[in-house]
Amino acid sequence: MPEPVETMVAEILRLVRCESPSDDLAAVARSADAVAELGTTHLGAAPERIVIDGRTHLRWRFPGGPRILVLGHHDTVWPVGSLEELPACADDETLAGPGCFDMKAGLVIAFHALAQLTDLAGITVLVTGDEEPGSTTSRALIEDEARASVAALVLEAAGPEGALKIARKxxxxxxxxxxxxxxxxxxxxxxxxxxxxxxxxxxxxxxxxxxxxxxxxxxxxxxxxxxxxxxxxxxxxxxxxxxxxxxxxxxxxxxxxxxxxxxxxxxxxxxxxxxxxxPLAADSSAELFRRAQRVADRLALPPLTGISVGGASDGNFTAGVGTPTLDGLGAVGAGAHAAHEHVLIAELEPRTRLLAGLIEDIRSAPFDRPDPTASAKTASASITASA
Structure with a gap:
């Protein structure tokens, strides 16, 4: 196993072993400490710690432009003590453990990809602590950052065989x-x-x-x-x-x-x-997906496929305010929320290069955001109606 991949595996295991069920605020705060320490090492700066109703979120903002939002979460569905029956472990092919696939491996991929860039100008990294139960306290943060960004790249786990998630219900x-x-x-x-x-x-x-x-x-x-x-x-x-x-x-x-x-x-x-x-509609991801496919071809990576899924993520929020959004850029594996949750180690380095390459592609040829007026009005009306 190459040394950079060994480092990624060790870092993922470290985050997985810091259990972070969404409803345990102290555990989420401890997880935020671990993520902040890791991110600071790779990004060269400490994050802003944002605590809302006891839930801990992290944000790195680097001045410059065009602004690109890299989005993930560090909370999981697994209660403290899950490691006793499902220990975090790795062999030559797979890494297993509660929350590794959804989505702590995605955070490590993001940090390593950003560390490959010549500079971080225009990058915002937002790591939230309440995605699993619906992002109640982080939604406004996500939407505000998305409105200020030309693109949102979501590090949720990939679909089957590494497919990017180009639409979500x-x-x-x-x-x-x-x-x-x-x-x-x-x-x-x-x-x-x-x-x-x-x-x-x-x-x-x-x-x-x-x-x-x-x-x-x-x-x-x-x-x-x-x-x-x-x-x-x-x-x-x-x-x-x-x-x-x-x-x-x-x-x-x-x-x-x-x-x-x-x-x-x-x-x-x-x-x-x-x-x-x-919904995260396919037209919100179309241009970013084309660019990701082009980057994969340039890097001699396997051809990328896209998939529409029933599960939602914070990418639904970024798309909902009109920001082009591409999801599923995180780990390749299977078993989210299940006992067989795991990550394919061989895919860690290719996904890292893909993300870094996509960010550079966006920087080299920024594209105009679609007019978010219609989707923003629809989202606002829906929220008002549900109150």
Whole structure:
């Protein structure tokens, strides 16, 4: 294994071993320390530490232009202690461990790519600490940096066989609360209003809002109901995950969610939530993808492919404000959020060269940003409607 790759492997393992579940603020802060130390070593400057509602984000800004945003996150879905069953380890071919693929290897790739540049003028590196649960505190940071940038390069993990992510579905999230009336299930069930039965009606109504032909999925997920086995339940709730390829589909489903009405007399249904991330449309990534393919050819790397995926990332936010965005520039591997999560070591150095080459290509021939007015208005209207 070449020495630079050995160094990258060691650095990824170091970050993975600093566990950082999104909901553990102290763990995320410790992870931010580790990422800051590593980034300072490679970039020659310490980051700005931004703490919002206890969540720790890091930002490096280097003056100059054109401004290019390099975007990633250091939080993971894995609780502290996961390393006991899934230790961080590496052999000659793969590196494994919770959060290695999604997306701590991407951070190391970014730092090494930027270290290859002759200078860092115009580069902003933003590493957030709350991407996994929806980027609640970092969204404004991401969007502000994107608006000031000609391009956003997202270091999320690659698709199968290293495919870049050239489109992502938008995401909406909802919590549906059902209110009924409690009564004794044996003595006088007729006096109650059964929240579980009403929930069953609402779950089916919500599922019917999906449209397979349009690529829209509306999936009821977590449910809760009742208190004891002999009481007609007065309360029930369920969560809903929505994925859509277009803003129009997100708005259609949103209207449908707000129009939900009780089926059982005396029940009440309350809908909370809305559009979380607008879609990352293929036209937002098209020019950057062409440039990445050209860079790969020039560097004698394998031909690049692109893929549209259902999962969302912070790239949805950057595209949503009109900034050309290319996602999936991080590690090649598999198993995000799963026990078999791993990174292919042989792909670390090629991905590093690809990112460095793409940044240089953007610098040598900057392109005008599309007018973000339409997408910005759509995003703003969606957010207002969901409040």
């Amino acid at each position: 938008g995401v909406s999230r909802y919590e549906i609360a059902v209110h009924g009336r409690a009564s004794h299930a044996g003595l006088d069930p007729e006096q109650g209003v059964n929240a579980t039965l009403e929930l069953a009606h609402q779950v089916q109504a919500v599922a019917l809002l999906g449209d397979a032909e349009a690529g829209t999925t509306v999936t009821p997920t977590r449910t809760t109901s009742g208190t004891t086995t002999n009481t007609v339940p007065a309360q029930a709730s369920f969560s809903v995950d929505v994925r859509a390829l277009s803003a129009a589909e997100q708005e259609r489903v949103h209207a449908g969610m707000l129009a939900l009405t009780p089926r059982i007399h005396g029940a009440r249904v309350v809908v909370d939530g809305g559009i979380n991330r607008s």
